[in-house]
Amino acid sequence: MMIESYVYKILGAGDDARARELGHTDTDLDARDGYVHLSTREQVGETLALHYAGQSGVHLYEFVLERLGGNVKWEESRGGQLFPHLYGNLRLADAKRHWALEADANGNPALPAELK
Template identity: 60%
Template sequence: MTAGTAFKVLTADQWMDFEREGLFHGAPVDHADGYIHMSTAEQLAETIAKHFAGQQGLVIAEVDLAQLGKAVRWEESRGGQLFPHLYGTLPMTAVIRVERRD
């Protein structure tokens, strides 16, 4: 499966670190699973509801998947859906749009 973009949901602290370093190495759940979790546009609302319910200050980074190449694998996850998983770090240069949710 291919898509042009995917979305990474970050907390405000994770976003600040990402901006400072220019690379995102992953959230604790990403480290535990061995890849950076991302979602398609269609999966985003459910991902936020399931994993970030009630949290404020979220940042949704839209990522250009073409810049990540073969480091992105589409793998079956929640409900049999294919999700984009990034095996490596996420460079700020791949982020094409940011939405802040307070």
């Protein structure tokens, strides 16, 4: 039996609406950097806090890493951590799970209970 690893894509409200129209993610940040920014389960909370604080309408998508093929590269980023970067399209239909994130007591998007 194969053990699956998961990576996560966070999308603000506008980027999520665009992704739903296109069927794949297409953010300005990803286009500028030339790859799709992803996070591991351990990184996703910090990514939310740093880049999505105070935002509403934030969505979180979970993908099986092994199903994304060989186009994921682990590259150094924030604080020397290795982050997964996808060089290719990230199709929403390939997501294993999806959450529309609720706000916490401070108005920030909160991780779903099953990821805490």
